[in-house]
Amino acid sequence: MADVAALAGVSNQTVSRVANNRSNVEEETRQRVLSAMRVLGYRPNTAARALVTGQFRTLGLISSTLGTFGNARTVEAVTRAAQRAGYTVNMVAVETRTERAVHEAFGRLTMQAVDGIVLIEAQILDTPALRLPPGVPVVVAGGDAGHHHAMVDTDQALGARLVTRHLLDLGHETVWHVSGPEDSYAARHRAASWHATLKEAGAAVPPVLYGDWSAAGGHEAGRHLARRPGVTAIFAANDQMAIGVLRALAEAGRRVPGDVSVAGFDGLDEAAFLSPPLTTVRQDFDVVAERIVSLLIDQIATGAAPGSAVLLPPRLVVRESTGTPPR
Amino acid sequence: MADVAALAGVSNQTVSRVANNRSNVEEETRQRVLSAMRVLGYRPNTAARALVTGQFRTLGLISSTLGTFGNARTVEAVTRAAQRAGYTVNMVAVETRTERAVHEAFGRLTMQAVDGIVLIEAQILDTPALRLPPGVPVVVAGGDAGHHHAMVDTDQALGARLVTRHLLDLGHETVWHVSGPEDSYAARHRAASWHATLKEAGAAVPPVLYGDWSAAGGHEAGRHLARRPGVTAIFAANDQMAIGVLRALAEAGRRVPGDVSVAGFDGLDEAAFLSPPLTTVRQDFDVVAERIVSLLIDQIATGAAPGSAVLLPPRLVVRESTGTPPR
DNA sequence: CCGATCGATGTTCACGTAAACATGGCCGAT
């Protein structure tokens, strides 16, 4: 910066003003400084800037795996939204799902330079009310409204209700559910809403099967269900598990949707091209991410209290994998 | 830090030494400082540290979409590998595939504080030889060995050769190819190797169909192929497109593998649970990422010349979607 | 028993930037 100042024949401060697009610099001076910057290949030093301003223009992002479609899409959408807002994203992957791991990630991030943190919380943590060290704004993507941070999520309950109702409306006596892991908030919300919807409709509530969000997990659950007579409708808690369920049914010679209807959740792009094309609930990850980032940036700017919970409606996409039950 | 020093009754420098785990501090003093840190909730300031050391312990990661399985897996694996090495990952998503966009991302990143950059280069850039501003170590994940940076990738050519040979060995007269977009290095490598393998075997080389890595793109290509008599083997350049191809064949009433064999590429977890389970080429993204990160950190540490190109072998996974041609 | 050496600790300084305050010239209102 000193070199630029010298070359342009101005003071350091004027260079700083130009670098930060301040208005109170004469046009001619600005041009002189800009060209000096170009000549010298000047790049402002973020560390120095952050040191003096206390701002990093960086958001931390804590996620577990990118192997589930929802996480990957959320991470990408958050990154894009942050970029649009002039922020960079610092990613941390947590290996395990314990609170300690998240705390560690959190530490790594606050030690690193972030202004706020997005926690993609597919997993329920050790303690019911997630309490992270204070001082850094946090927005949780998915989870319970219960804890002490702002939260944004697709309305999982609504989504589960939509699929379950859809299957009941087709005439199925009840709907079986292949849930995600028990320690996932999303999985619990979907399962709870499926349960409630069945009860409201006066339908029997069959036992829940648990998967791990993967096709392999869905396949295993599907094999149990395929052996079970009377199963005519299955709601898998995500599309990847639904793929496994479809496969298990195919292996058992049960036709979809002739013998059994299958629906998923998430809105995987590939879902439309499975055999048969999969009925699913599409989440709008872009909007979720947009809200997450704007909420977080608000918190950073105002230092205001968190606490709000935003739920965004998903949309039921009916395809060929669901139909009327066999007579 | 000053507060900690005061509370522990030592100098700033001693606190710094403890914070950096230097050996030359007496155990008792260290404990006193550590407890003072705990009491005051001290966290070292990364910005100040970076300002004085010139190191950020951060890697930049430039990627296009996370929608393709390969990218998502690579991003996750790189993040994990970087974490293990004590680095944080700063992610930038480029919207378009032009060189300008990458340059912009690059600028955003060098302006931000990174010690090195990983470029996940699914797309060919405007200029054939990618030339980025010098001064920052770069490792390219995928791409041509031609350009001026270190490169690590799965051996795409080997993978494509394995699938193509596999299909020829089953007795197919030739193999059709649904390629990824023309501006993708990976797509080009796979297509070129498919082409060469056919020629080596003396098989006819059918025209290439192009997709965009998505199931929808694969579906469209698949519809063309399904109408075409004499097509008995299809190699899709990734698993997601293979899903679309499978669907198109199913819609056209052509049986897999009875009438047509289909193989993919990548090793999508779901591939094993499609109907039929998909033959594919599995890339070991974890190892690729490991190498990328270690290469990059080496470059950062030594400031040494780049230039090396590392190719890691993929593995053919044969499943039920490929079989002998119809007689 | 004394000087050399070494380990623990302290002191000073620079890193690159933007905030706060200072300066000086110009313009418009009285």
Place this chain on the structure above:
DNA sequence: ATCGGCCATGTTTACGTGAACATCGATCGG
């Protein structure tokens, strides 16, 4: 004509840390 105020610019300083160098006491070899 004079003065207040505003605008462009300059000067000084602090941000929190680690490197370099300084100091001091203890230990050890001759």
